[in-house]
Amino acid sequence: xxxxLLQEQQPIVYKALETxxxxxxxxxxxxxxxxxxxxxxxxxxxxxxxIFCEKEGLACEECNTCRRVRENVYSDLIILDxxxxxxxxxxxxxxxxxxxxxxxxxNGQRVYIIFNAENASISAQNSMLKxxxxxxxxxxxxxxxxxxxxxxPTILSRCTILPFxxxxxxxxxxxxxxxxxxxxxxxLISHVAKNLDDINELMIEEEDGTRTxxxxxxxxxxxxxQYLDPRQRNDLLVDYEISWKSKxxxxxxxxxxxxxxxxxxxxxMMMYGxxxxxxxxxxxxxxxxxxxxxxxxxxxYGKLIMIAxxxxxxxxxxxxxxxxxxxxxxxxxxxxHESRI
Numbered sequence: 001x002x003x004x005l006l007q008e009q010q011p012i013v014y015k016a017l018e019t020x021x022x023x024x025x026x027x028x029x030x031x032x033x034x035x036x037x038x039x040x041x042x043x044x045x046x047x048x049x050x051i052f053c054e055k056e057g058l059a060c061e062e063c064n065t066c067r068r069v070r071e072n073v074y075s076d077l078i079i080l081d082x083x084x085x086x087x088x089x090x091x092x093x094x095x096x097x098x099x100x101x102x103x104x105x106x107n108g109q110r111v112y113i114i115f116n117a118e119n120a121s122i123s124a125q126n127s128m129l130k131x132x133x134x135x136x137x138x139x140x141x142x143x144x145x146x147x148x149x150x151x152x153p154t155i156l157s158r159c160t161i162l163p164f165x166x167x168x169x170x171x172x173x174x175x176x177x178x179x180x181x182x183x184x185x186x187x188l189i190s191h192v193a194k195n196l197d198d199i200n201e202l203m204i205e206e207e208d209g210t211r212t213x214x215x216x217x218x219x220x221x222x223x224x225x226q227y228l229d230p231r232q233r234n235d236l237l238v239d240y241e242i243s244w245k246s247k248x249x250x251x252x253x254x255x256x257x258x259x260x261x262x263x264x265x266x267x268x269m270m271m272y273g274x275x276x277x278x279x280x281x282x283x284x285x286x287x288x289x290x291x292x293x294x295x296x297x298x299x300x301y302g303k304l305i306m307i308a309x310x311x312x313x314x315x316x317x318x319x320x321x322x323x324x325x326x327x328x329x330x331x332x333x334x335x336x337h338e339s340r341i
Contacts, residue, residue: 001061002042002043002046002059002061005039005042006039006042006043009039009167010038010039010164013162013163017043017050017058017162021056021058022057026047027159027160028132028135029132029142029158030141030142030159030161030162031117031143031144031148031156031159032044032143032144032164033144033145033148033162034164034165035146036146037166037167037195038165038166038194039195040115040144040145040164041144043164044115044142044144045113046058046061048069048074048077048111048113049061049065049066049070051107051109051140052105052111053065053066065107075105076103076104076110076111077111077112078095078098078111079114079115080112081115082114082117083116086119086120087114087120087121087124088120088123089123089126092128095112096131099112099136099139100136103138108138109139110139110140111140111141111142112140112142113143114142116145117145117151118151119150120151125151125152125155128155129152129154132158133158141159143155166194172190172191175193175195175196175199176193176199179199179200179203180205180209180211181199181203181211184284185284187282187283188268188271188283188284189202189203189217191267191270191271192220192263192264192267192268201214201216202214202260202264203217214260215246215247216246216257216261216264217260217264219243219244219246220244220264220265221264223236223239223240224269224272226239228272230336233333234333237325237326237333240325240329245325246261255317255321256317258321259316259317263312266311266312266328269304269307269308270309270312273304273305273308275291276291276298300339304332307328307331307335311324311331
């Protein structure tokens with residue numbers, strides 16, 4: 001249930017939405033802002049359900065209306081996803097055109113949701129702003145953003161902003177273990193997967209209920225293990241091209257899979273740097289052995305975390321991922337020569 005998820009992970013957001021729905025004071029525009037992996041999408045769907053559901057307060061999540069909202073087949077709901085493709089001006093104009101007409105459902109309310117609204121072009125954001133300024137009766141906008149600083153300040157000023165905070169690591173670890181992942185492996189995946197969708201993408205559930213790494217996550221793990229072996233570390237650049245990058249023939253699918261591989265690899269590298277500094281000893285046996293054998297100062301591992309974080313920030317569909325990895329491996333090799341870690 002979305003309500004239970006939100007109440008557990010984001011109690012302040014849950015209370016704010018519950019109060020607004022109970023008191024019939026739902027704002028005309030919301031922005032759910034917070035880092036990737038926080039349940040902004042789930043909260044947006046729950047709020048849309050609550051606006052359309054006949055039950056007072058937050059949605060029942062069980063009626064036909066709630067089901068149609070979740071399945072995105074409710075006539076007076078429009079969903080755009082900026083994580084799938086950039087939001088264009090034409091898309092925003094399309095919402096305005098549809099909502100200029102009478103609502104189709106008996107509820108009379110209309111809702112549009114824009115996931116990752118920060119991926120809208122400037123012209124799209126300007127159109128969005130005009131719509132937010134004069135939304136029309138019975139229209140609610142729900143925007144989500146991983147990085148709200150990329151939205152126009154005037155859009156921010158028109159929205160009720162609800163900040164989402166990341167879970168503590170223990171929460172991600174519990175989520176991974178409850179998904180059926182063995183404890184040692186769950187420690188690794190909990191540093192990579194930030195929601196259940198991530199877990200399902202990275203660790204495939206088999207018929208017997210066990211989970212095995214997807215091809216992308218297996219590649220990221222392979223790269224990570226190779227980096228941890230000083231004898232093989234300098235071959236990473238060549239081996240990435242030969243062994244680790246996506247084998248998909250379709251360019252779009254290959255780029256998407258390579259983004260998963262690279263994001264997971266950099267997440268694991270940051271985990272490694274933190275664990276060395278904090279003298280942690282969790283995870284699979286091969287990883288605990290690598291931690292025990294780690295050499296170098298905390299300053300060096302701080303630089304390792306910085307490199308991994310900066311390179312991860314550059315992993316997106318607009319950058320040349322091959323060039324990105326070339327540069328990342330060169331930076332890691334320079335750090336290796338500097339410190340002999």
